[in-house]
Amino acid sequence: MINSFFNPVKELFRGLYITAKNSLKDNVTLLYPEKKKNMNKFFRGKIQYIKENCIKCKLCQRVCPSKNTIQIDKYYSINYAQCIFCGNCVEYCPRQALILTPNYELASENKNDLIFKEELI
Numbered sequence: 001m002i003n004s005f006f007n008p009v010k011e012l013f014r015g016l017y018i019t020a021k022n023s024l025k026d027n028v029t030l031l032y033p034e035k036k037k038n039m040n041k042f043f044r045g046k047i048q049y050i051k052e053n054c055i056k057c058k059l060c061q062r063v064c065p066s067k068n069t070i071q072i073d074k075y076y077s078i079n080y081a082q083c084i085f086c087g088n089c090v091e092y093c094p095r096q097a098l099i100l101t102p103n104y105e106l107a108s109e110n111k112n113d114l115i116f117k118e119e120l121i
């Protein structure tokens with residue numbers, strides 16, 4: 001360690017060797033957003049709400065560990081700024097009214113844009 005610290009030429013060539021070796025490998029990053037990653041079937045992304053299946057039992061709300069993330073009154077709403085994507089609501093829903101999708105594009109500059117809302121009445 002001390003030897004390599006005092007041998008800058010050797011370190012320079014070592015660095016060049018590592019760069020050259022890795023430049024021959026495939027890229028590990030994508031040119032997002034032009035290219036997007038296909039998520040596998042176990043990925044927990046944005047939740048799809050199927051209003052027709054929902055019986056308003058509020059079980060999803062009760063099993064959600066992030067309090068107040070799901071609101072059910074005049075609207076069914078999920079606040080993605082608070083959701084931790086644990087999947088509990090989807091797993092416990094007795095009517096398959098919630099589905100986890102592979103959509104991970106949720107970034108926003110405005111927190112209000114992260115609240116999904118669907119009118120229930």
Ligand code: SF4
Pocket residue numbers: 053054055056057058059060061072092093094095096097098
């Ligand atoms: S658990 Fe399912 S059916 Fe019950 S309120 Fe939630 S989404 Fe609707």
Ligand code: SF4
Pocket residue numbers: 060063064065066069070078082083084085086087088089090
């Ligand atoms: S995924 Fe988890 S945190 Fe998000 S709304 Fe469902 S239960 Fe709550």
